[in-house]
Amino acid sequence: MIPRFHQSRVYTPAHERKGGKGREPQIIMATFLLILLPCAVLLTLPVFSVSGLSITDALFTATSAISVTGLGVVDTGTHFTLSGKILLMILMQIGGLGQMTLSAVLLYMFGVRLSLQQQALAKEALGQERRINLRRLVKRIIYFALIAEFIGFVILSFRWVPEMGWGTGLFYALFHAISAFNNAGFSLFSDSMVGFVGDPLVIFSLSALFILGGLGFTVIGDVTHKLSGERKHLQLHTKIMLVATPTLLIVGTLMFWLLERNNIATLGALSAGDQWLAAFFQSATARTAGFNSIDLAQMSSASLLFMILLMLIGAGSTSTGGGIKVSTFVVAAAATYSFLRQKNHIVLFRRTIGNQTVTKALAIIVVSGLILFVAMFALMITEKAPFNVIVFETISAFATVGVSAGLTAELSEPGKLIMVVVMVIGRIGPLTLAYMLARPEKSLIRHPEEPVFTG
Secondary structure (H helix, E strand, O other), X not given: OOOHHHXXXXXXXXXXXXOOHHHHXXXXXXXXXXXXXXXXXXXXXXXXXXXXXXXXXXXXXXXXHHOOOOOOOOOHHHHEOHHHHHHHHHHHHHHHHOHHHHHHHHHHHOOOOOOHHHHHHHHHHOOOOOOOOHHHHHXXXXXXXXXXXXXXXXXXXXXXXXXXXXXXXXXXXXXXXXXXXXXXXXXXXXXXXXXXXXXXXXXXXXXXXXXXXXXXXXXHHHHHHHHHOOOOOOOHHHHHHHXXXXXXXXXXXXXXXXXXXXXXXXXXXXXXXXXXXHHHHHHHHHOOOOOOOOOHHHOOHHHHHHHHHHHHHOOOOOOOOOOOOHHHHHHHHHHHHHHHOOOOXXXXXXXXXXXXXXXXHHHXXXXXXHHHHXXXXXXXXXXXXXXXXHHHHHHHHHOOOOOOOOOHHHOOHHHHXXXXXXXXXXXXXXXXXXXXXXXXXXXXXXXXXXXXXXX
């Protein structure tokens, strides 16, 4: 008979052990809801909106803001008071930086020391090594975000202050700088950026903000260390992001221009320069930024399908953006290429990618696909909308992009609640949800391998 002590050590699931990682998904979800639900209630109060919001609309709006999605059931610029807009800015900032970053900041402000489990969770959420100084890391993230948003705010102020006056112009610049850097997609203009389709200052300023935010704090930190001489070589993840991001931008720009250049309702009526500017902006914003400078409802089916692909890929890990993440897509593509070439190892930039990373990438894609299927199926039951519109809108919510083909404003009450769930899952991550629902249990037993015929 095995002694009780050894039996416990062998068979106790990791999530049930004190301080085990199994509780981390629950902590992430709990912190998310503790911020979301009170803010949703606040948005129902008269002080935050001009004509009031139902609890469902308030929950949808608060979820869209904190998940940095940008989908809206009401017009942000006209429906919310100054207090309401400020609350949305706060939610966007919290959502962009992440709940763990905010929690660490608040605890440090009150002189509370984070437990080892909290530190481990925060470092993992921020994609950092265990030995890094968490306090210094959080400070750098906050400083970088504020500096980037301040520069964007100043540049946009030069454009909007002369047109709107000091008070309104400065507020519009600040709101859009925060919304862009955090990849939120909320705009105070009813047509998003359609009125600035040919304005290079606005288009390039916003694009720079959400590209920077979408790279991820890990990449920014790694590049900073390399430039300052603290590190000799860039990490593999950083190299992947620095190559894949411009590649996706260039391919997206070219595809949108080719597909829409003759469409009079989108790019066709613009000058040659404005066509390329609009195509670039849609390519950049499709990967979770949520702004648009052309009418998406008028785009061809081929363009919408290509935009769906970009939305699903999304931004970088530990970034303000969503999607399955660029690195997940690259790892899956590299694994497929290696399999087709019958290579034993997956190699990128002269570095081998481990099987665990490949398995995780596959799990993210499969779980994401299942979640999207269930959400789309449910929306097809509750909503009277074309198939392609439901697919587009669901992926936009899941990838926290926020661009809309027109369905969001017409959603039924059950449809809004479905989209709320999709946005929450999209922001916390499909694997986090899977870990939270599953009961992982390590086993010391290894069974013999046997091939399975696939394909």
